[in-house]
Amino acid sequence: MNPLFKGLLAGLLVLLPFGVAVANEKAEPDPAKSQYWPPIRQMMFGEREILDGKDVVRVYLSTRADDASTVPVAVKAQIDQTPGQYIKQVYLIVERNPSPAAGIFQFTPDSGRAQVETRLRFEDFSFVRAVAETNDGKLYMASRWVKAAGGCSAPGDKNRLPANLVGTMKFRFADDTVEAHKPALVQLMIRHPNESALASDFDESKTPQFVRQVKVTYAGKTVMSADVDFSISDNPSFRFYFVPEKEGELQAIVEDTHDKRYVHKEIIVEGVPLPGG
Amino acid sequence: MGRRRIAALLLAWMAVAPVRAADALESFAVTEIAPGNFVHYGRIEERSPDNLGDQANIGFIVGGQCVAVIDPGGSLAVGRALRAAIRRITDKPVCWVIFTHVHPDHIFGAAAFREDKAVVVGHENLPRSMAQRARPYLNALKRDLGDLAAGSEAIPPTRLVVDETVLDLGGRSIRLKAWPVAHTDNDVTVLDESTGTLWLGDLLFVDHTPVVDGKITGFIEVLDRLAALEVPLFVPGHGKTAVPWPQALAPERDYLALIVRETRAAIKRRKTIEEATDEVGLTERDKWVNFDDYHRRNVTTAYTELEWE
Numbered sequence: 001m002n003p004l005f006k007g008l009l010a011g012l013l014v015l016l017p018f019g020v021a022v023a024n025e026k027a028e029p030d031p032a033k034s035q036y037w038p039p040i041r042q043m044m045f046g047e048r049e050i051l052d053g054k055d056v057v058r059v060y061l062s063t064r065a066d067d068a069s070t071v072p073v074a075v076k077a078q079i080d081q082t083p084g085q086y087i088k089q090v091y092l093i094v095e096r097n098p099s100p101a102a103g104i105f106q107f108t109p110d111s112g113r114a115q116v117e118t119r120l121r122f123e124d125f126s127f128v129r130a131v132a133e134t135n136d137g138k139l140y141m142a143s144r145w146v147k148a149a150g151g152c153s154a155p156g157d158k159n160r161l162p163a164n165l166v167g168t169m170k171f172r173f174a175d176d177t178v179e180a181h182k183p184a185l186v187q188l189m190i191r192h193p194n195e196s197a198l199a200s201d202f203d204e205s206k207t208p209q210f211v212r213q214v215k216v217t218y219a220g221k222t223v224m225s226a227d228v229d230f231s232i233s234d235n236p237s238f239r240f241y242f243v244p245e246k247e248g249e250l251q252a253i254v255e256d257t258h259d260k261r262y263v264h265k266e267i268i269v270e271g272v273p274l275p276g277g
Numbered sequence: 278m279g280r281r282r283i284a285a286l287l288l289a290w291m292a293v294a295p296v297r298a299a300d301a302l303e304s305f306a307v308t309e310i311a312p313g314n315f316v317h318y319g320r321i322e323e324r325s326p327d328n329l330g331d332q333a334n335i336g337f338i339v340g341g342q343c344v345a346v347i348d349p350g351g352s353l354a355v356g357r358a359l360r361a362a363i364r365r366i367t368d369k370p371v372c373w374v375i376f377t378h379v380h381p382d383h384i385f386g387a388a389a390f391r392e393d394k395a396v397v398v399g400h401e402n403l404p405r406s407m408a409q410r411a412r413p414y415l416n417a418l419k420r421d422l423g424d425l426a427a428g429s430e431a432i433p434p435t436r437l438v439v440d441e442t443v444l445d446l447g448g449r450s451i452r453l454k455a456w457p458v459a460h461t462d463n464d465v466t467v468l469d470e471s472t473g474t475l476w477l478g479d480l481l482f483v484d485h486t487p488v489v490d491g492k493i494t495g496f497i498e499v500l501d502r503l504a505a506l507e508v509p510l511f512v513p514g515h516g517k518t519a520v521p522w523p524q525a526l527a528p529e530r531d532y533l534a535l536i537v538r539e540t541r542a543a544i545k546r547r548k549t550i551e552e553a554t555d556e557v558g559l560t561e562r563d564k565w566v567n568f569d570d571y572h573r574r575n576v577t578t579a580y581t582e583l584e585w586e
Contacts, residue, residue: 066574072551150413276547
């Protein structure tokens, strides 16, 4: 695990007051004036300069989220992944969540495109920040205001998951088939409660069980890896690109906070119908 | 808007707020739909200081010795208005406060009945759900009502319904049933056996867009079980209707079944969750009030359930 990330979780959990409702938040505030951002920024990026991200990275969410426990988000690179210039890391941050660093996603030139779609929980009305770090070490940020609340404390109590299904996975492809050397979109679906450390019936003597790390390889090369947190919705979903060859194995390795390790793999062959429909 | 202007508006609002609080529930009415069964029909509106969370259908049943409240309403103010309405009708004690499910528009008035030492009753899953949601629900209530939310509280049930429970109100029995995951994972219905009146909580929405906060396929299964019952009189969780049982269930069932059908089709066509929420079920828009407030959320819930089939 990224040691910075581990530190963040411990630090920010105690640092941030949460759940204080403020009446005037119905209007969209100024992202530069958020009182929640400076301590997070300081802890994650110190004094490093953060540039306006609009030509490098964008974050897509509905402003009014329909279900605070499942808010779809997409982070999309505005630049191509080439060996010379690429996004190597994207930090996805939900400012007002008890653990604001929802995920740190690592990409390589083999990713095809630096893009990830996932689903987030929101504890309160909040800015979402996507900070992209390019291979030259520069940081670029995009922000979005989202009105959604209560999704961290009320996770996954709707459809409780039988223990034998925890960690089962599916790949779901955006297209019927893949073509060699052409970036392909795939969704990794993980059956997992992704327990929140905030649920009030949570027993403090036990670590909540949530997915900590996701690593996806194709033909042995990493295409996407992520350090994630319980800001991700239950049954975590990640959708991203990889670049297939004529034939190769797509493999996902997932680890959770109970040190459980789950593996899922599939051979992908050009032109052969793919699961997903 | 300038800061000074906002300050002026805020002052003006603060000056009228106490008056509005009193006005909001001044016309709080209850209707005796069957002997001893009194319903207050909530407004189909978003929560605001104007309605103080008076959104759900709530009420009470008067027995020979006791009164049972069925949902104390969306704020302490609503709970107090309901208590005042009970006191105009009977001086029998309120022995029970029954929650049909966890949602804030149904539960936050319970503190109004604390002085009655009423026993709070709910589904066996309700304590867990309430513990997880109480804080964010209360924050949202404060956000919407400001100071007018004061005193509203999520009071956990101490008597739990597992399958079925019968409460004796003195010469009148009411039968509580705990359902499997449907609208929520803690839905309870109340049947007044002497009149056959069935209080459905949010297992039935009329006019108000149905809300799925549990399991959409489970919701449809529960509706089919309900439709097989003989029900001379019933109380929906929201809205009212002159349509008889079981036809009154049809619009909601059709809506849910359409979402299931179209979401499954969208998944099959490799649509993402955002694409599905943009296209599923839109032909139902004109049939429901507040469709845009709840429909996309229902599709989101349906998608996360059905994508694993």
